[in-house]
Amino acid sequence: MAGLNHYLALSGLLFGIGATGVVLRRNLITMLLSIEVMLNAVNLSFIAFGRFLGAPDGQIIVFFVVTVAAAEAAVGLAIVIALFRHVESLNPDSFRELKG
Amino acid sequence: MLLLIPLLPFLGFVLNSLAGRRLPRELSGGCASMAMLGAFGASVAAVRQLAAQPAGVHAISYHAMTWFSSGDFDVPFTLRLDPLSSVMVLVVTGIGFLIHVYSTGYMHEERPSEYARYFSYLNLFAAFMLLLVLAANFLVMFVGWEGVGLCSYLLIGFWYQKPAAADAGKKAFIVNRVGDVAFILGVLLTFVHFGTLDFQEVAGAANALAPDTSFGTVSAIALLLFIGATGKSAQIPLYVWLPDAMEGPTPVSALIHAATMVTAGVYLIGRNAVLFAHAPQVLLIVAMIGAATALWAGALGLVQNDIKRVLAYSTVSQLGYMFLAMGVGAYGAGIFHLFTHAFFKALLFLGSGAVIHALAGEQDLRRMGGLKHDLPVTYWTFLVGALAIAGIPGLAGFFSKDEILFRTFASGHQVLWIVGTLTSFLTAVYMFRLVFMAFHGPRHVEPRDAPAIAPHGGHLHDAPPSMAVPLVVLAFGSIVAGYLGVPAILHGANRLERFLAPSFEAPSSGGAASAQAAMEAGGGSLELALMIVASILALAGIALAARFYLTRPGTADRVAARFPGLYRFLLNKGYVDEIYDEAIVQPVRALAEGPLWRGLDVTVIDGAVNGIGAIVVETGGSVRKVQTGSMRAYAVSVLVGVVTILGYYVWR
Numbered sequence: 155m156a157g158l159n160h161y162l163a164l165s166g167l168l169f170g171i172g173a174t175g176v177v178l179r180r181n182l183i184t185m186l187l188s189i190e191v192m193l194n195a196v197n198l199s200f201i202a203f204g205r206f207l208g209a210p211d212g213q214i215i216v217f218f219v220v221t222v223a224a225a226e227a228a229v230g231l232a233i234v235i236a237l238f239r240h241v242e243s244l245n246p247d248s249f250r251e252l253k254g
Numbered sequence: 255m256l257l258l259i260p261l262l263p264f265l266g267f268v269l270n271s272l273a274g275r276r277l278p279r280e281l282s283g284g285c286a287s288m289a290m291l292g293a294f295g296a297s298v299a300a301v302r303q304l305a306a307q308p309a310g311v312h313a314i315s316y317h318a319m320t321w322f323s324s325g326d327f328d329v330p331f332t333l334r335l336d337p338l339s340s341v342m343v344l345v346v347t348g349i350g351f352l353i354h355v356y357s358t359g360y361m362h363e364e365r366p367s368e369y370a371r372y373f374s375y376l377n378l379f380a381a382f383m384l385l386l387v388l389a390a391n392f393l394v395m396f397v398g399w400e401g402v403g404l405c406s407y408l409l410i411g412f413w414y415q416k417p418a419a420a421d422a423g424k425k426a427f428i429v430n431r432v433g434d435v436a437f438i439l440g441v442l443l444t445f446v447h448f449g450t451l452d453f454q455e456v457a458g459a460a461n462a463l464a465p466d467t468s469f470g471t472v473s474a475i476a477l478l479l480f481i482g483a484t485g486k487s488a489q490i491p492l493y494v495w496l497p498d499a500m501e502g503p504t505p506v507s508a509l510i511h512a513a514t515m516v517t518a519g520v521y522l523i524g525r526n527a528v529l530f531a532h533a534p535q536v537l538l539i540v541a542m543i544g545a546a547t548a549l550w551a552g553a554l555g556l557v558q559n560d561i562k563r564v565l566a567y568s569t570v571s572q573l574g575y576m577f578l579a580m581g582v583g584a585y586g587a588g589i590f591h592l593f594t595h596a597f598f599k600a601l602l603f604l605g606s607g608a609v610i611h612a613l614a615g616e617q618d619l620r621r622m623g624g625l626k627h628d629l630p631v632t633y634w635t636f637l638v639g640a641l642a643i644a645g646i647p648g649l650a651g652f653f654s655k656d657e658i659l660f661r662t663f664a665s666g667h668q669v670l671w672i673v674g675t676l677t678s679f680l681t682a683v684y685m686f687r688l689v690f691m692a693f694h695g696p697r698h699v700e701p702r703d704a705p706a707i708a709p710h711g712g713h714l715h716d717a718p719p720s721m722a723v724p725l726v727v728l729a730f731g732s733i734v735a736g737y738l739g740v741p742a743i744l745h746g747a748n749r750l751e752r753f754l755a756p757s758f759e760a761p762s763s764g765g766a767a768s769a770q771a772a773m774e775a776g777g778g779s780l781e782l783a784l785m786i787v788a789s790i791l792a793l794a795g796i797a798l799a800a801r802f803y804l805t806r807p808g809t810a811d812r813v814a815a816r817f818p819g820l821y822r823f824l825l826n827k828g829y830v831d832e833i834y835d836e837a838i839v840q841p842v843r844a845l846a847e848g849p850l851w852r853g854l855d856v857t858v859i860d861g862a863v864n865g866i867g868a869i870v871v872e873t874g875g876s877v878r879k880v881q882t883g884s885m886r887a888y889a890v891s892v893l894v895g896v897v898t899i900l901g902y903y904v905w906r
């Protein structure tokens with residue numbers, strides 16, 4: 155029987171993978187996917203806590219996160235498309251104008 | 255009713271300042287004059303109401319609102335009419351109305367917008383002056399006090415394209431500011447000492463104290479208020495602005511710088527008579543300054559060649575008389591002289607205005623002469639004014655001036671009496687020098703631009719009706735105003751002084767006018783003798799002027815040539831302006847320009863501000879390199895930040 159710590163370890167692992175993906179990958183789409191992985195890592199820990207504490211709060215939060223994540227993905231992809239049209243590239247390093 | 259008195263001119267100001275430039279001249283000048291007439295009507299009604307009060311009630315008040323209230327400090331916006339302010343509101347509204355009417359004629363050559371600007375200032379002045387005299391406490395009075403100062407500045411500099419006028423306005427404003435500082439300090443000290451600013455309450459509280467034997471707080475208050483009064487009323491050492499103020503239009507000189515505003519200082523002392531009575535040392539200073547100013551300004555008036563400047567020095571001199579009266583405790587006599595002086599000095603100024611108007615702006619006495627036949631109305635009214643100010647028996651100035659001189663003598667100040675009597679001699683000389691130079695003798699008029707001077711076929715035109723009527727009314731006033739205060743010795747009742755007496759006493763002390771009555775009884779033959787001396791001197795002065803300037807022209811020049819030093823000294827106004835410039839203006843300017851501007855302002859204050867700016871720019875310049883624009887670098891920094899913060903809380 156898997157305990158709370160197993161779930162949290164898996165969640166931490168997934169979060170680490172996602173964060174590594176965001177920082178290291180050089181493709182905007184992949185970075186968005188990595189963010190999704192991070193979000194789902196968090197969702198997993200919410201569910202685990204909710205189950206462990208016997209309270210519905212964790213699940214409710216997850217529903218929120220899922221809806222917001224859907225919106226975020228839509229907006230994020232729209233921005234990526236707009237950027238691509240602008241520079242013809244998906245490499246984040248080609249966007250270097252955000253500086254003072 | 256009381257509120258209406260200052261409000262009507264204020265409404266006139268609002269109308270003329272908002273809509274005046276679009277109104278024809280007749281309407282803007284007419285509205286302004288009607289506002290003054292309305293205020294005069296309201297004043298008469300209010301004074302009648304005051305007279306109808308039961309015995310023992312000497313004031314009616316109108317509480318408009320609480321102006322502000324902070325802890326113990328409570329300032330109501332209250333107007334109060336008592337005998338003293340009755341005299342003042344009647345003078346201000348009555349003479350003010352006449353001068354408004356006169357101005358409609360005098361300023362007729364101005365463009366309509368300028369014309370409306372002039373009348374809006376004049377109405378605003380009247381509103382503030384009425385607020386000043388009706389105020390029931392120091393702060394409301396201060397509003398009026400500063401307001402009339404502002405209007406004085408605006409009107410002196412009315413022809414602001416002329417540099418001399420603009421400078422004179424600034425000078426008047428700044429010199430007055432010196433006095434105002436002392437005034438506001440006096441008000442603050444009054445509040446600290448008495449805990450109230452209401453005139454009646456201050457008088458009551460002061461009455462409960464013993465008079466200062468040494469120089470105490472009450473003396474300090476009185477001295478500060480007096481310094482304030484010297485600024486507004488052009489006394490030594492702050493008189494220098496008044497002669498320069500003659501750069502303004504002549505009716506302004508008549509209204510503000512002769513009849514009303516400059517008497518505010520005298521009024522201030524009369525209003526706080528109880529306070530001053532408890533500071534005998536300050537009263538002595540007041541009397542000495544008054545007498546010194548009277549003599550000094552009279553001497554300067556002897557040699558001036560500008561018709562308005564002679565009158566200006568005469569005003570300073572007469573104000574000195576009023577302060578002399580205040581200083582010897584003859585408050586009623588001082589206000590009486592204020593009252594009569596308002597008539598004949600306004601008359602003299604308006605008469606000189608008519609001369610200047612007829613000569614298209616010529617003000618130099620040496621280029622006048624022989625105007626008697628061309629300007630009959632002006633001549634005869636001017637002559638009445640000159641006789642009145644010289645103190646010829648039967649005219650207004652005689653009664654008030656002799657009252658002052660008698661009181662001075664009777665209170666034991668013989669030296670001051672000699673100074674005052676000498677001044678009255680000088681008054682007669684310089685006034686008749688003016689009359690003879692301007693109106694008699696051969697014609698020196700050199701038309702600078704002949705068509706402008708004599709549009710009616712070669713001869714000068716006398717004052718138009720709008721200017722002549724005020725002259726005649728004022729001449730009438732200059733004759734009869736004195737009969738309000740005929741002293742007992744001449745079988746008069748001295749009604750004015752009896753009427754005024756309650757204003758100079760604390761409100762609670764019931765037995766009014768007892769001291770005054772005792773004083774009147776003590777006069778007798780002494781008073782008569784002094785009167786005769788003064789009258790003889792006045793006649794001698796006129797005779798001297800006639801000899802110098804009428805029968806033997808050139809005598810004056812010979813006398814001047816015999817005492818060249820003295821003559822130059824007087825002609826250059828005693829070099830007082832130059833001394834002030836060297837002693838005060840230049841050091842202040844040097845201090846301001848060197849250490850304060852280049853030293854403190856530029857290096858320290860600007861340095862600090864610019865230094866902070868430079869530090870921010872430098873820091874920003876180095877820190878901005880952190881922002882690379884690379885999105886992944888930002889993401890890493892966010893991650894590192896989150897891990898750091900979480901790590902801190904987890905492993906703390």
